Amino acid sequence: MSTSAIIAIVLLIAAVGFTLGYRKSQRLAAGSAQKAHSRAVYHGMFVVSWALIPSLILLAGWLIASPALIAADIHADMPEAIENGTNPRLAYQMVEGIGAGLRALPADEQDAAAAASAADLRAMFQRRGIMVASASEDYMVELAVKRNRLEDYSRIAMSAVVILLAVAGAAYGLSQIAVRLRARNQVERVVGGILVLASSIAILTTVGIIFSMLFETIDFFGRVSPTSFFFGTVWDPGFAAAGADPTVGQFGLIPLLAGTLYIAFVAMLVAVPIGLFAAIYMSEYASRGVRSTVKPLLELLAGIPTIVYGFFALVTVGPFLRDMSAQLNGLITGNYQNFIQAQSVITAGIVMGVMLIPFVSSLSDDIITAVPRSLRDGSFGLGATRSETVKRVILPAALPGIVSALLLTASRAIGETMIVVLAAGVAARLTLNPFEAMTTVTVKIVNQLTGDLEFNSPQTLVAFALGITLFAITLCLNIIALVIVRKYREAYE
Amino acid sequence: MNQTIVPAASVLHPTAAFARPVKMRGEKVTVHYGAKQALFEVNLEIPERQVTALIGPSGCGKSTFLRCLNRMNDTIEGARVGGMITLDGEDIYDPTLDVVELRARVGMVFQKPNPFPKSIFDNVAYGPRIHGLARSKSDIEEIVVTSLRRAGLFEEVKDRLHEAGTGLSGGQQQRLCIARAIAVSPEVILMDEPCSALDPIATAKVEELIDELRQNYTIVIVTHSMQQAARVSQITAMFHLGNLVEVGPTEKMFQNPDDKRTQDYITGRFG
Numbered sequence: 128m129s130t131s132a133i134i135a136i137v138l139l140i141a142a143v144g145f146t147l148g149y150r151k152s153q154r155l156a157a158g159s160a161q162k163a164h165s166r167a168v169y170h171g172m173f174v175v176s177w178a179l180i181p182s183l184i185l186l187a188g189w190l191i192a193s194p195a196l197i198a199a200d201i202h203a204d205m206p207e208a209i210e211n212g213t214n215p216r217l218a219y220q221m222v223e224g225i226g227a228g229l230r231a232l233p234a235d236e237q238d239a240a241a242a243a244s245a246a247d248l249r250a251m252f253q254r255r256g257i258m259v260a261s262a263s264e265d266y267m268v269e270l271a272v273k274r275n276r277l278e279d280y281s282r283i284a285m286s287a288v289v290i291l292l293a294v295a296g297a298a299y300g301l302s303q304i305a306v307r308l309r310a311r312n313q314v315e316r317v318v319g320g321i322l323v324l325a326s327s328i329a330i331l332t333t334v335g336i337i338f339s340m341l342f343e344t345i346d347f348f349g350r351v352s353p354t355s356f357f358f359g360t361v362w363d364p365g366f367a368a369a370g371a372d373p374t375v376g377q378f379g380l381i382p383l384l385a386g387t388l389y390i391a392f393v394a395m396l397v398a399v400p401i402g403l404f405a406a407i408y409m410s411e412y413a414s415r416g417v418r419s420t421v422k423p424l425l426e427l428l429a430g431i432p433t434i435v436y437g438f439f440a441l442v443t444v445g446p447f448l449r450d451m452s453a454q455l456n457g458l459i460t461g462n463y464q465n466f467i468q469a470q471s472v473i474t475a476g477i478v479m480g481v482m483l484i485p486f487v488s489s490l491s492d493d494i495i496t497a498v499p500r501s502l503r504d505g506s507f508g509l510g511a512t513r514s515e516t517v518k519r520v521i522l523p524a525a526l527p528g529i530v531s532a533l534l535l536t537a538s539r540a541i542g543e544t545m546i547v548v549l550a551a552g553v554a555a556r557l558t559l560n561p562f563e564a565m566t567t568v569t570v571k572i573v574n575q576l577t578g579d580l581e582f583n584s585p586q587t588l589v590a591f592a593l594g595i596t597l598f599a600i601t602l603c604l605n606i607i608a609l610v611i612v613r614k615y616r617e618a619y620e
Numbered sequence: 621m622n623q624t625i626v627p628a629a630s631v632l633h634p635t636a637a638f639a640r641p642v643k644m645r646g647e648k649v650t651v652h653y654g655a656k657q658a659l660f661e662v663n664l665e666i667p668e669r670q671v672t673a674l675i676g677p678s679g680c681g682k683s684t685f686l687r688c689l690n691r692m693n694d695t696i697e698g699a700r701v702g703g704m705i706t707l708d709g710e711d712i713y714d715p716t717l718d719v720v721e722l723r724a725r726v727g728m729v730f731q732k733p734n735p736f737p738k739s740i741f742d743n744v745a746y747g748p749r750i751h752g753l754a755r756s757k758s759d760i761e762e763i764v765v766t767s768l769r770r771a772g773l774f775e776e777v778k779d780r781l782h783e784a785g786t787g788l789s790g791g792q793q794q795r796l797c798i799a800r801a802i803a804v805s806p807e808v809i810l811m812d813e814p815c816s817a818l819d820p821i822a823t824a825k826v827e828e829l830i831d832e833l834r835q836n837y838t839i840v841i842v843t844h845s846m847q848q849a850a851r852v853s854q855i856t857a858m859f860h861l862g863n864l865v866e867v868g869p870t871e872k873m874f875q876n877p878d879d880k881r882t883q884d885y886i887t888g889r890f891g
Contacts, residue, residue, distance in 0.1 A: 415697055501734035508728035509747040510720045524737045
């Protein structure tokens with residue numbers, strides 16, 4: 128029985144349990160002098176909880192444990208594989224492949240197939256268009272048959288036990304229903320548990336992502352020394368195409384980090400004043416009508432996919448800056464040579480800055496609006512103008528919040544990928560000239576992972592080291608922002 | 621403290637207050653908030669260097685009238701003011717009038733103490749600085765100290781002038797706000813329920829202060845407390861449903877009001 132069918136049956140049992148619980152509760156309440164502790168719907172949900180929770184936990188546990196146990200059993204039966212020098216993991220994968228192939232064959236061919244040699248089986252599979260690894264050996268067929276049998280047993284047992292548990296749970300729940308049963312409180316606990324589960328899944332995923340990067344990063348640092356990575360000033364990873372002779376290149380982080388920070392800096396230079404002034408206009412000067420139109424329009428910018436900004440930079444802003452610089456140079460020196468490259472720090476920075484404007488303005492607007500009205504009144508009441516009030520009362524009061532908003536924006540700028548991939552160029556250069564191309568950590572991650580590459584060379588593994596470095600930087604920025612926000616809250620409540 | 625319990629008006633001759641020159645005058649003042657009319661043709665004179673109390677049940681328009689006197693209603697979207705209000709005979713709603721200057725002449729203290737998130741010193745120095753009232757650092761210091769003294773706060777805070785104003789107690793914060801208003805040397809001080817967020821002891825101190833400030837300033841106070849109106853004011857104006865019901869010397873208003881609504885309100889029959 129398939130897993131989804133089992134779940135459907137369990138849900139059906141729960142639904143029946145709900146109805147029975149609901150009716151029993153109503154009946155008991157009608158026949159009792161006491162007032163029922165909980166409404167009938169809570170008694171129904173109480174039964175549902177008992178039917179669902181134990182059985183679904185068991186189902187999940189079984190689905191996780193059973194393949195591992197079967198694999199262990201099969202591994203124990205494979206002495207030859209290890210003698211032959213074949214990787215046992217690879218061998219098991221082939222067994223799995225054959226097992227899956229056997230299941231796909233029509234019923235009348237199954238018995239013949241189970242007795243066939245590996246070579247015959249491959250032929251049978253090919254007729255049916257089933258792909259299977261060419262290195263399979265005879266003993267694997269036998270094991271595959273065994274594996275399929277074990278799997279079948281496991282599944283039948285699982286179906287029976289899970290459904291029985293659901294029925295038993297529902298029956299227990301039903302038997303517990305009484306007029307004074309505190310089903311309402313119990314259901315509340317179940318709801319709490321579900322919410323905790325949801326948030327822990329989110330947190331565990333983050334932890335999982337970090338660990339997956341961490342192992343690859345450790346692998347990388349086994350091949351390239353951390354000092355040459357973190358303090359190296361040359362980025363020249365060499366090539367690592369599949370089959371080619373892997374030359375060890377130089378993996379200096381500094382030029383990439385410099386490019387990342389430089390471009391982010393230019394972007395903030397564009398986004399902070401414009402975004403902040405827009406926020407001040409919207410929160411302090413604009414009438415409600417204007418605000419209700421301008422704010423959503425500005426936030427529309429945030430909805431544009433970053434790849435589109437990338438096009439904009441590549442096709443419009445980059446060439447425009449290049450041509451403008453050529454004209455400017457021509458007017459001044461007579462030499463029509465452009466001094467701004469089409470792909471440059473300034474192009475990427477400006478376009479990224481435009482992308483960040485809505486972040487700055489929207490976050491700052493919320494923070495400025497949160498400054499109590501009484502402070503504005505106090506300042507106006509003393510005869511201050513709007514701009515004096517903004518400069519001397521509102522901005523100082525909102526400053527911690529604004530700083531943390533800017534840090535969050537900066538962490539976005541540092542992690543931004545698509546705009547820089549298209550607009551900043553790929554040359555890992557250390558320069559202070561904003562008119563030349565520089566590259567960023569994210570661009571190099573994209574570069575190192577694109578194409579036909581082996582996943583076990585330093586050239587690809589470096590992407591994980593870069594990723595985790597970037598993650599560490601943005602995490603630090605976010606933590607600082609959170610700390611500032613917390614301090615700010617304490618001051619205002 | 622005991623002397624503040626005695627109605628301040630009782631020491632005066634009932635008509636003495638009206639003998640004073642008129643500082644501000646409202647003629648047929650109407651206020652609309654959007655489509656809703658909040659004030660109906662109010663005529664009221666504010667005598668110079670007296671405390672005028674505006675009383676009445678919630679939503680009667682007394683705060684609205686107060687906010688007209690220094691055009692704080694301008695900062696509320698959808699508020700429209702009609703009629704005429706004068707300060708020393710000058711129309712304050714005249715388009716050529718500088719609102720910023722008006723508010724320097726007619727200061728305001730709010731219901732909830734609202735010190736800026738700055739030091740005590742900077743709170744008081746705020747007004748003089750933006751209006752350029754001081755030429756030097758020592759000028760500013762002098763204004764701050766004088767204002768704090770007048771607000772009766774100096775002795776309590778003289779050792780921590782550079783600590784945050786928000787760290788003071790509620791009553792101290794309110795007196796800081798009064799000091800802040802005094803620092804720009806206004807002629808009129810408007811107070812919108814200045815004691816509603818304070819405990820009785822802090823309230824007594826602020827009331828004492830209001831009584832002293834009367835020597836130099838014209839004060840208009842909105843209050844929900846009948847006792848407070850009786851204690852601090854010389855003139856009382858009763859508002860009801862956006863109309864001015866009755867105005868007169870405080871003593872007369874509390875002992876022998878002309879209008880039945882005033883009597884009912886003062887004796888606690890509604891409101």
